[in-house]
Amino acid sequence: MDLFGQKNIIIEYWQFFLPLVTIGISLILLNLNRKPDPRESSKPTSKPGAREERDLDPSEIESQKSAREDSNYDEDALTAALEGVAHKPYPGIKVTFPGGVEKFYEMVNDRRSVRKYSKRPVDWKLVEKCIHSAGTGPSGAHTEPWTFCVISDSEIKQQIREIIENEEYTNYAQRMSRQWTTDLQPLRTNYVKEYLTDAPYLVLVFKQAYSMREDGKKKQHYYNEISTAISVGILLCAFQSAGLNSLVTTPLNCGPALRNLLQRPASEKLLVLLPVGYAADDCEIPDLHRKPVEEILVKY
């Protein structure tokens, strides 16, 4: 045994190297697995404005992460594309609701979630104008991060129904906590979703996490979920304005399968699915009430 022979050191003391190698691999794995903390590298240490930031929820953290970590970034191209945007004087609102917000309230307060649809056809022009209206919503950095897929093809509607019913069956039978199932009880929800084939149209709203610029680089869409959900709020008002019933649903775990079915790109994720049409003659709704304004509004 020669302690000073290089080859012999490795052979004799491999037991000492092994833990070091293992620790190294573990640290690499830990790091790969860890959610990166966007605040870590740039968190200010003594700025008076810096406050406790620990109770951000995952979507906030996600938004902020995408906003601060950017690969494929070409500032020059982006600046060149955007700095041509001129400003113009704004004369204020020109179009309001006939009758004002009192009448607008009457309209939106008349909206109810409808789970049973007539097969009576709906004029395509109405649906298209509703989607067009939804597209007027605001979005982070004006990215307009939404895609509205509108299905009238009965075979595709049937496929969507099968995907959702299979998954909902699993949800109800195996996955859901007893509480959620109980919460939904007064709404008589179950895994049979006739509205998915009865309603003349299904609208699947996808949020776009990013888009590809002409130069092939990614453009991040900050706050794409909030922006797209806001546009769904405008969509609901549009449906109501057109006399169309709808229902906002969030098919649990079905996003990937539905995205594949509709061949949407990986940048898009399903936010909500809405059947659209006229309520069936024998449609019933739960006799629920909305909170009075004093319960949702706090004055300061």
Place this chain on the structure above:
Amino acid sequence: MDLFGQKNIIIEYWQFFLPLVTIGISLILLNLNRKPDPRESSKPTSKPGAREERDLDPSEIESQKSAREDSNYDEDALTAALEGVAHKPYPGIKVTFPGGVEKFYEMVNDRRSVRKYSKRPVDWKLVEKCIHSAGTGPSGAHTEPWTFCVISDSEIKQQIREIIENEEYTNYAQRMSRQWTTDLQPLRTNYVKEYLTDAPYLVLVFKQAYSMREDGKKKQHYYNEISTAISVGILLCAFQSAGLNSLVTTPLNCGPALRNLLQRPASEKLLVLLPVGYAADDCEIPDLHRKPVEEILVKY
């Protein structure tokens, strides 16, 4: 050296145990660090409806987790409270937009984000009715998970402005990726936010993660973020219907400080902040265009 003496085995071969112990600790650390997967314990193995579920985003995972993991759950109390909800026949929509969806589109397409406000007062009744309208939005299991805080007090507005400007200064100077700052360039956003004190009202919209029932137990609000963002879409339509300008902002990292200032409970998190009022006489807006409907609508 006695290979068969227990004590001696450990002393002589500690080099063999060390890597095993290290691997064990690493696995434990990996597991602690990992985001829990709500599907793991109950994932079906051979159900035909079970599909690839791997590209859920964090907010989806969060929603599903809260839906399935429930402490403090008293099914009997919940069932007793809810099973009294009767169903009633639904005669269909009675109130639509005068002029239909074509006119509704004209109204929402007239909306622009306004960053410079007149100090001209706004009738409180208008603002209240807009909030009331927003409260008609749909929500997961009819939880109505939103609180609208409306600020007219000029001292509180000043405090809000200081919180946000300090934080925004830090954002702009230190935190933001160069891309985000560049994306926002055509909107002329910077860390000075005069609208926070100029606008007659600020509306801070909080999403409620849960509420407390009378028996002191938690009621989870599923999909509270999507629901609240949809209600903000309705709110924007309401402001437009009332002839009021607004602006949707998401003050980065300010949620906790603003929640503390307004003394909102821990169950509530800031989603967006909107100044509300009339555009200043010298208000300018970027000459941006919206995507044509063909770019946001896909027919199947």
